Amino acid sequence: MRTNAVLLGLLALGFAGQVAAAEAPKASTPALKTEPAAKGGDKALIASAMTAAPPAIAAKATVVEMGPKGMRTVRKGSNGFTCLADNPATPGPDPVCADENAMGWMSALVGHKPPEVGKVGFMYMLAGGADASNTDPYAEKPTKANHWIRTGPHVMLVGDQEIIKHYPTSPDPDTKQPYVMWAGTPYAHLMMPVK
Template sequence: MSDEDLIKSAMAAAPPAVAKDAAIVAISPDGQMRELRKGTNGFTCLPDNPSTPGPDPMCGDRNAMEWAKAWIEKKEPPRNKVGFLYMLAGGTDASNTDPYAQKPEATNNWVETGPHVMVVGAKGMMEGYPRNAKPDTSQPYVMWPDTPYEHLMLPVHMPEAATR
């Protein structure tokens, strides 16, 4: 993909008012980050990862990006830093119980997520939300429960008129 295509993909993750001033960063297959555009609003957007089965551009605030970096690097997420991520173009289908699953398996509770937002870094603050291995993804639920990377998934259902 060209840099222009990567920027367009990344911007699809968040509302236009957020995406227009966000930094855009591409991650190479070896994990190296390359800034495609500087941002001014504290959000960073990443384009779709072509190696995953579905669209998954995301856009997060500083705390969320620290959390995502810890997850990618298999490190402990930062403590006492709640973050917010947009995935309005949808999310790659993923295991709801294994943060590192790469494909559906009989035991990893693969789910289809669709457009959503995520609250990360709030471990211990999600009481009352479903923590089922096989959640109803049309309602809020905890993804990757009982792992260091558990987070709240909030589906976004856009009225048809709003998507035109």
């Protein structure tokens, strides 16, 4: 998952208060480079963001745009999920929709800080995920050592490391089955394909 705001990079946040407090992405962090998410204005941005989650979730989710100065709320939601549109700066589709705990996890990722212990978050990426390193959350491009992968439509469980103990942690996983991404880092999380 290349952080769309992620991110993802990313990746909000139910959390109007957290949005204001979230650290803006560092321009030197390649995985967090962003461009305007949609050329068709807010309507196109919302349409893109809504492809991340099932319609029942996306319809009531907050939609935010990640820009060079931080996040902007495009549409206020009511269900505790926040969606971000595809980031054109990444090589493939990567809209994401996350609950409040997952947004906190993404904020930690963006800020290069450890995620809060004991909180489990849930994210949708039903449009798939852009090519990304499976071993380095901040990798900019493929190298021989960073195990670049592509994942189709999936959901993620992030946060508490207990949830990943019994899943494959190979740097070159079968992305058609559940696996751990970024194993061995504070941002290790469970990837679960849905198609």
